[in-house]
Amino acid sequence: MPPSQKPAKNVLWIMCDQLRYDYLGCTGHPVLKTPNIDAMAKRGVLFSNAYVQSPICGPSRMSFYTGRYMRSHGSHWNGWPLRVGEPTLGDHLKKIGVRNVLVGKTHMAPDLEGLKNLGIAPSSIIGVHVSECGFEPYERDDGLHPTGRPRPAYDDYLRRQGYNADNPWEHWANSGADAEGALQNGWLLVHADKAARVPEEHSETPYMTRRAMGFIAEAEDDGRPWCLHLSYIKPHWPYIAPEPYASMYAASDVQPAIRSEIERDNAHPVFAAYMNMRYSKNMSRDEAREKVIPTYMGLIKQIDDQMGVLMQFLAARGLLDTTMIVFTSDHGDYLGDHWMGEKDLFHEQSAKIPLIVIDPSAQADSTRGTVCDALVEGIDLAPTFIDYFGSKPPDHILEGRSLLPLLQGKQPADWRKVVFSEYDYAMQDVRVMLGQPIERCRLFMVFDGRWKFIHASGFRPMLYDLESDPEEFRDRGADPSCADVVARLQAELFDWALHPKGHITTSNEKIANYANQQLQVKNGVLIGIWDETELGAIREKIGVKP
Template structure:
């Protein structure tokens, strides 16, 4: 039994042609979905990358794992899916990155692992070690192909061919200055395929692709697949000031150069054309990988999971990047292909129940027949795959958090008594409402039935006061129910320690 666990960074949940996106073409993922199951209401638990991936890899909400930002160490006390699989005899491999920052405990302060957040997840064997946020073997490969490596390696993702791109008044979107066959996506998929081909026995691999993460620059021919003119209109108020008036946090993020959109329509069109192009590039390479698995006889004994770590605003609500509370930043794709006959009931189905990235670790471990650690806040999706029905007691809402302590000057300058531990927000979202709670700022409430675009806060409208209180109580209940269990499920007895399963 094999596991192919794929993530594609910053992929919006609606951006699949099978889900009705009017522009992007994703035939390989569409085919995967037709052979598996699609979870339409799937959400990440945090942003940006490291907090979200920590939830993905540990099965825990942010308020439990406490990786609040890129560079926040992940406690060595936590297990993860790779460590659990290693315990049952697998040797998980990594092609890409996990954005893991090492726990300083037990390490010398001068240890080079404490200078970045690009360590591999504990328990996983990386075949593409990362330095300066770029895979070292890929850089070495580019050198062998004759490319000049820029001083800042990250520029490999954004340097275009010479000329004027659409955003600057050109007549087309200029491509990346790296050939498509040499692009990181092609390289990682190729390396992954070679590793699988050499595997002796059952295998588990995590293919973690950067794209379609910015810079939004696609190699040829993917830069020209989607004409930029009028490609997509942003979902937002007509005036930036009107959007900013919705909430002080939103106003601050719009003002922040890291997150605010400047309103240039050609820049957005250029970005969307490249974003879609990068998605189709990923889709094509995944198609080749899937064909390879079929040819080598792995397809019918491999669990395939495709998801992302978070979405992307790309101009919606006058924002770019991933942040805050809007669906664009947290709604992500999830496709699961379970090859077992036991999962035939769900083959080709689309499921509307709420699922979360904390469900991925329990699902993989359950599929391999091993136990799910008590630290996990998520649930296995196998009962859904096997019955095509919603299990009893399944969640009716999703939860995520965003910690903005590193972008909180706007709040602390005017409120010096506010601590960094109060600079975060928590979300509870179901089919009807989205409630956003801030420790020291007013809450937000969106009526998604009346206002699916989340344009108007109704938290102060008299008819919604009861709803606001109800959802605040539900969010508190969720946090109390899932608070870190620690050793609470262990009891010392005259016979020795007993776990919850053995307690009377």
């Protein structure tokens, strides 16, 4: 086949919301079977040490979508706009002729004030591109829509099926009903064991799968390469599933909570405050875990079944040979472990994510079905995609690294020795509990594969040794015998904090070329030269005639 007729490379980037790394068959769950996701791992590489750059939806996703740390892109909390002008994956892909398309959730908030200041209408082509984080929104649905907000297309779909309500997402897809038909709202944990009121085929996960397949089918006529971000809303709360998934697992399938009274004895003030949050106290109850976790598992099983549908669809169209496929999550879920609910802190249950990458090229054949224990960050996906499409990742902007060498069996000698994650709790009750000023509500994690160090502004550090304490029960941040470890990881954090990639308007190549001239030329004038003799020598050296 002539080069001009080769099928276009594509990327299918699948992200689940709040999916723990250890709730898959291929990552070791003893009960939950995920054969389709496991099959994906057998076709690609399973990364066993992948971490998000913030353990909460919005900031984590903004790091995925920009390839930059939270400290660089500035979106520290859900609903905080990504500022106009912050480069995104969509900007980088647009330059090389690749469509960057969304089906599902981004948690992106537009910088309306920034658009207004620049005179850009949010509905314009540029305005939509900026407001949607560089994505072409084939279908945007963040879920979690309270009554009164503009309804997504999924609500309209439910109404067309006869499920009428002001908020059909909540009242039908995410609520149950008792024997008399009374609504049992899925927001309440006590109803997590109820079945959703819609049949399985009309629930969110298969709906989004069909929408993704719809785009792919349409894109075949377009011919341009694409990166499709299929971003599922589940297994994020409300914890409620349709049948048969609602009753697929029982309380007997719930694994023992990973927690210890040691954690609550003289706990770090920030950790103690989070253990005191409403959702933590509720999810620490066995009754809540026995209702929520079977449903959480059912929602994951539904996702796995949809992966089977999606892979068959790609295979039927001959797209598996040209499509890089990524399966991951934006963060985890404590589910009562460490006396916690939600996510928020940096235990493995929260900050570590599943990551499977399938590179279809022949160069990756040697790594298929392997597990890679290299330290990987969520920000690595953006440069990986750009690299896969054959372009050079802009390393003066992107703070992640391409995974292609690891996918193709190479072990870069200079691969990172630590990973970083950040959290800003200024928007939460924890700030008030601790009496912290807004600008001091910062947490930073540094992890080197064994030691997990957490800097907490205004407090002593936290430190966990995952070699001797893999369950992270013993905080050794105040242990004098660990002072050298604390100092070493503090130095790593200090060095990282001092070297953000801030010169995003000037490439490293331009800087290097300028410096390599070894002389300063301003407006055609050579400066700092002593006399005509020195000037003549310089001209001769650089080949400039008098």
